[in-house]
Amino acid sequence: MMTGRNGMSEQAAALLETPLADLLAAASALREAGHGRVQSWSRKIFIPLTQLCRNLCHYCTFSQPPRPGENAYMTREEVLAVARAGKAAGCTEALFTLGDKPELRFTAAREELARLGHATTISYLIEMAALVRDETGLLPHINAGVMTREEMAALRRVSVSQGLMLESISDRLCRKGGAHYRSPDKEPAARLETIRLAGELQIPFTTGILIGIGETREERVEALEAIRDLHEGYGHIQEVIVQNFRAKERTVMAHAPEPDMEDLLWTIAAARLILGPEMNIQAPPNLSAADFPRLLSAGINDWGGVSPVTPDHVNPEAPWPEVERLRMATEGEGRMLVARLPVYPAYAQDNDRWQDAAMVRHILAHADADGFAREDSWSPGIALEPRVTRPSTLPVDPKIAAIVERAMTGTLLEEEEIAALFSARETDLEHICDSADALREQVMGDEISYVVNRNINYTNICAYKCSFCAFSKGDKAEELRGKPYDLDLEEVIRRTREAWDRGGTEVCLQGGIHPHYTGETYINLAKAVRAAVPEMHIHAFSPLEVSQGAATLGLTVEQFLIRLRQAGLDTLPGTAAEILDDEVRAQICPDKLSTEKWLEVVETAHKVGFTTTATIMFGHVDTPRHWARHLIRIRDLQRRTGGFTEFVPLPFVHMEAPMGLRGEARHGPTFREVRLMHAVARLAMHPHIRSIQTSWVKLGEEGVKACLMSGANDLGGTLMNESISRAAGTQHGQEMPPAAMEALIRSLGRTPRQRSTAYGAIAQDIHERGMAAEELTPMILTPPRKRRKEQERFEYAE
DSSP: OOBOGGGOBHHHHHHHHSOHHHHHHHHHHHHHHHHTTEEEEEEEEEEEEEOOOSOOOTTOSSOOOOOTTSOSSOOHHHHHHHHHHHHHTTOOEEEEEEOSOGGGTOHHHHHHHHHHTOSSHHHHHHHHHHHHHHHHOOEEEEEOOSOOHHHHHHHHTTOSEEEOOOBOOOGGGGSTTSTTTTOGGGOHHHHHHHHHHHHHTTOOEEEEEEESSSOOHHHHHHHHHHHHHHHHHHOOEEEEEEEEOOOOTTSTTTTSOOOOHHHHHHHHHHHHHHHOSSSOEEOOGGGSGGGGGGGGGGTOOEEEEEOSSSOOSSSTTSOOOOHHHHHHHHHHTTOEEEEEOSSOHHHHTOHHHHSOHHHHHHHHHHBOTTSSBOSSSOOTTSOOOOOOOOOOOOOOOHHHHHHHHHHHTTOOOOHHHHHHHHTOOHHHHHHHHHHHHHHHHHHHTTEEEEEOEEEEEOBOBOSOOOTTOSSOBOTTOOSSSSOOOBOOHHHHHHHHHHHHHTTOOEEEEEOOOOTTOOHHHHHHHHHHHHHHOTTSEEEEOOHHHHHHHHHHHTOOHHHHHHHHHHHTOOBBOOOSOSOSOHHHHHHHOTTSOOHHHHHHHHHHHHHHTOOEEEEEEESSSOOHHHHHHHHHHHHHHHHHHOOEEEEEEEEOOOTTSHHHHTTOSOSSOOHHHHHHHHHHHHHHTTTTOOOBBOOHHHHHHHHHHHHHTTTOOEEEEOOSSOOHHHHHTOOSOSOOOHHHHHHHHHHTTOEEEEOOTTSOOOOHHHHHHHHTOOOOOOOOOOOOHHHHHHHHHHHHHO
16 A cells, blocks of 8 residues: 555545545545435334343443343344334344453343353344344344354345444543543454454455544545555445434433534545445434435435334434435435345355345345335236325436437447446336337237237246246146146147137147157147138247157258148247356256247248247346346347237236245335336337337236326237146236226227237137137146056056
8 A cells, every 4th residue: 555644644644634525526426427316214113132242432322231120132022023024014124242251241131141042142143133034024233343254144144234333543531531442352462453344254254444533634535545455455335324423311421522514524435435346334314313414415325214104223323314304305316225235246146146045035035126126015916006106396308218229219228328228217117118109009009909818838848947936837747737648639739729719719728748759749739720720820830849840850940830820830938048057047947948049949940931029027136137138139130030010028927936935036016117117128129129018917917007197008818728827826816808908909099909929910700709709617637648548447447
């Protein structure tokens, strides 16, 4: 480190000499570069597990001696009561704060710990953090003071993040007369070692400095530089707090002067300039009273934890600002308030590195695709509650407006631009959705189309183990919904004829990859349907089925596709795409087609003369960057072939999906992300793909209405029998008849149009047949052939 006068670093010397206004401007610009307009905060509860402490800090009222007749530690029931109140209030963070090692000073602490079955405070803390996690799903953040490596490692298994304020790097403050005199856990070397250990253990960590307790500005800079150096070594410091000392009655420092606002602003700005654009820097709003909005001018990007349930037990004289007041102040400075988790987004998106396996499912339950907190408890497949949109005072971000404008003119957006659109919120979200809807009207008019079709999933037996799929079964697996089946051709034909009689113009044939199926199986399916109902459009066989079928016959994909067309196949569904990025596919469907192979099969289908749909299945372990890559790959293929008729976003339904049950995925996309997927698809693929479809099976009526006002123009199929989403846990039914489709469309003031699979017109008599269709007859789910043979042998023996 370069040093200047009096051994001071050159950076410290420069900071001390620069006018405050210049520091603030530079810090704000650096913050904008790293965080844009997002100002985060955490909705938390405060659990003061014990207020006993062996330290005697001269400014602290949190530390209290044992009181006769009172417990030294919160009981299990008290901890749970606070946690449950926090869960009911929508909190995600359980902040455990406690005194340092009280058992080393107080007999009462040792005796009570013994009654609780513990030898140390940390041991009891571990039990309580696990209790809160398991009973409420709240995410524990631990502030437990100076600890050993073993203690921190044990706490890592029950928390998502930990913290320890460095406070100061000045040894002077630990001497007689100093704020930290007789406080062994405030020794700077001990605290720096704890922070370093957190880096070794890969613990997302919060630290910071406390200003106004007797340190100099040079020592503040030195402390911030020490924090920076530790972070550069390990990358683990997720947040740095700049906290201002507040004098409290009945303390040694009750009459000590508090740092004024200019001193606080100088220190925050110095922290931003030392720590850089990416660091999350916080200053507690409740410690600056009515002046707290001014803190934004110094480069903070986070307000810290604010509780709707519990007070700030460390500073009980300073109440939290109400969330709406916090929002108004944030927007007044041109920033956007976004709730986060106690673990920051960058760390919440790399759980393999930063989290114990026991914590991952709890993070994923609360996280959105950017790693922030979900806006609400809705997930695809669940009925959408009426939503009240809070008007924002923020203007549209010029960067977002420019990207949207480029898309509207047909300019090909890059990955970074598309990803930026997918991360939009509030005003920017509405601008994107409104623009996509205007583009939809320009390209497709006010018609909303739909097709009367029937899904026929001919088998749910599958040799693949896709972790998102609740539909497929092994030959004898019944651990998920329903039993394995393998339809007779007669049942497929019966359903096809019934669909035609009910006004259906398309059958969509797809199934699991049955280990005994060959290419001839698919060819025979197409031939049987074509012979039974020659007028029926056959929309069938995913790229995975095509690839598998070709391989079993020793044919190229092109040769097999030609045979399928000769057998009567009309078009192909562009399913099995999931996310067209091998980074994601390695996690959710490692044995499935690679991205390159999927694109190759579909491009070959287009070359042979088939048109196909294109899909995306999103909201599990993917991120906006993966979505952007998917859209670009679909768009670029469309530019080469023109073979896609529509793009179909399919939100992941988590309830019964294997990776959902195992806690390995998020709870589907948020509704904001669902709207954005439809809107951004419209913008990013313009003018190459004209039709954007929305899924009533995944989203329900209210969900698809919102998407139809955000760039979508098609409601997809009436389906008659929907099995795959229903197996995953969706509540939205198996069929939306034509009359219901048209009523929904007219409720938006738009014009319904029944279409063919290829978006052509439908004869009036067919339309009328669909509007007057009778109820479906019960389906017959034929058992697997092996079971049928076993049953037949049993019956013959009798």
